Amino acid sequence: MAFKKLINNKKLTLLSTFVLLGTNLLMAQSSATSDTTPTEHTPVMWGSVTYYIMLFFLACLGVAIIGKILRLYDLTQKMQGKKGMNWNNIMGICCAIFLVAGLFGAYWSLTEQGSMSLPEAASIHGVDIDNMFVVTTILTLIVFFLTQALLFGFAFAYRGSDKRKAYFLPHNNTIEKIWTIIPAIVLTILVVFGFFTWTKIENSSEVKGDLNIDITGHQFAWELRYPGKDGKLGNVSYTLVSSLNSLGIDFQDRRSMDDLRADTLVIPVYKSIRLNIHAQDVIHSVYMPHFRLQQNAVPGLPTFFKFTPTITTAEMRVKTDNPKFEYLLYCNKICGDGHYNMQKVVRVVTQAEYQDWIANQKPYLTDAVKKELKMADVKSSDLKKISSNRLALNN
Ligand SMILES: [Cu+2]
Numbered sequence: 413m414a415f416k417k418l419i420n421n422k423k424l425t426l427l428s429t430f431v432l433l434g435t436n437l438l439m440a441q442s443s444a445t446s447d448t449t450p451t452e453h454t455p456v457m458w459g460s461v462t463y464y465i466m467l468f469f470l471a472c473l474g475v476a477i478i479g480k481i482l483r484l485y486d487l488t489q490k491m492q493g494k495k496g497m498n499w500n501n502i503m504g505i506c507c508a509i510f511l512v513a514g515l516f517g518a519y520w521s522l523t524e525q526g527s528m529s530l531p532e533a534a535s536i537h538g539v540d541i542d543n544m545f546v547v548t549t550i551l552t553l554i555v556f557f558l559t560q561a562l563l564f565g566f567a568f569a570y571r572g573s574d575k576r577k578a579y580f581l582p583h584n585n586t587i588e589k590i591w592t593i594i595p596a597i598v599l600t601i602l603v604v605f606g607f608f609t610w611t612k613i614e615n616s617s618e619v620k621g622d623l624n625i626d627i628t629g630h631q632f633a634w635e636l637r638y639p640g641k642d643g644k645l646g647n648v649s650y651t652l653v654s655s656l657n658s659l660g661i662d663f664q665d666r667r668s669m670d671d672l673r674a675d676t677l678v679i680p681v682y683k684s685i686r687l688n689i690h691a692q693d694v695i696h697s698v699y700m701p702h703f704r705l706q707q708n709a710v711p712g713l714p715t716f717f718k719f720t721p722t723i724t725t726a727e728m729r730v731k732t733d734n735p736k737f738e739y740l741l742y743c744n745k746i747c748g749d750g751h752y753n754m755q756k757v758v759r760v761v762t763q764a765e766y767q768d769w770i771a772n773q774k775p776y777l778t779d780a781v782k783k784e785l786k787m788a789d790v791k792s793s794d795l796k797k798i799s800s801n802r803l804a805l806n807n
Pocket residue numbers: 629695696697743744745746747751754
């Protein structure tokens with residue numbers, strides 16, 4: 413009785429699972445059809461994640477059912493005194509199917525999703541980084557296709573058989589040497605290649621750029637400071653930070669007087685740009701993927717990155733066939749809950765366009781700051797006294 417009850421319970425569970433699967437599938441399909449409007453980029457049904465999850469579970473269920481049917485057939489054959497199924501052959505064929513399907517999947521993913529990667533590098537050094545990326549990808553792809561073909565190909569070609577005996581190979585020095593030395597040489601070449609590329613990008617003999625821009629990260633925005641007519645940026649100090657002077661610009665430094673504030677990072681094409689990178693609270697990171705550029709912004713440790721943009725925003729809009737294309741600057745360190753929103757538009761323009769734009773930017777030294785400066789004068793002179801006393805004590 414109890415056994416019958418268990419079977420009935422099992423049937424009930426199976427039935428309810430099917431009903432649930434069916435309803436979920438229908439709901440997924442109907443929600444997909446009603447919620448999304450059929451546009452070029454969002455196909456009506458295929459975009460639904462639930463649909464794919466359900467499809468996966470259905471496929472698993474299908475495989476399990478086929479497996480059970482085969483097992484049942486195998487047992488019936490054996491009960492009738494006939495030769496059962498050859499599971500070695502079935503497993504071998506499954507490996508061959510997996511190899512072909514898997515390789516096709518990898519090829520499909522490369523051709524479909526590969527085109528979603530970034531457009532061509534928009535800076536001089538970016539081309540070197542892309543070359544390194546392409547070489548590494550080609551090498552790893554060769555290794556990937558070779559190892560997968562050998563792994564599943566051998567599992568199929570040398571599947572278990574009564575006609576042959578496996579060869580026992582406990583150790584072979586030649587094979588050990590080959591699979592140690594070849595990867596070591598390839599990896600060394602890649603590392604040396606990377607080292608020289610990085611040194612070329614970072615160790616610039618000409619430290620100052622044609623245009624020096626200060627970029628300061630804080631939770632959760634980037635502040636920009638452009639040099640004025642003198643082409644030089646004045647000093648900054650965290651001790652001078654106030655509500656009006658958020659960057660702590662030292663206005664006693666003559667070079668600071670004409671420094672300009674900007675919302676968009678506008679840079680002239682084919683000029684070397686030096687970004688002086690600062691952080692005011694936690695570690696942020698200047699990340700400009702289109703220029704293959706990333707450098708951390710560390711509080712108390714100013715860093716810099718020098719690069720030369722090569723493609724204007726207008727040219728990139730034509731190249732990407734996207735009239736709304738904008739280069740973006742992100743923060744690439746998870747620096748708090750507003751991190752996702754730390755982005756700025758970067759616009760690469762011609763020299764003439766840059767001159768027009770910079771002429772319209774407002775200075776940091778506003779009338780309100782000038783008023784506050786009278787107080788700041790006292791403060792900074794006091795600070796200088798304190799620091800000189802400290803020096804005297806230390807000596
Ligand atoms: Cu950040």
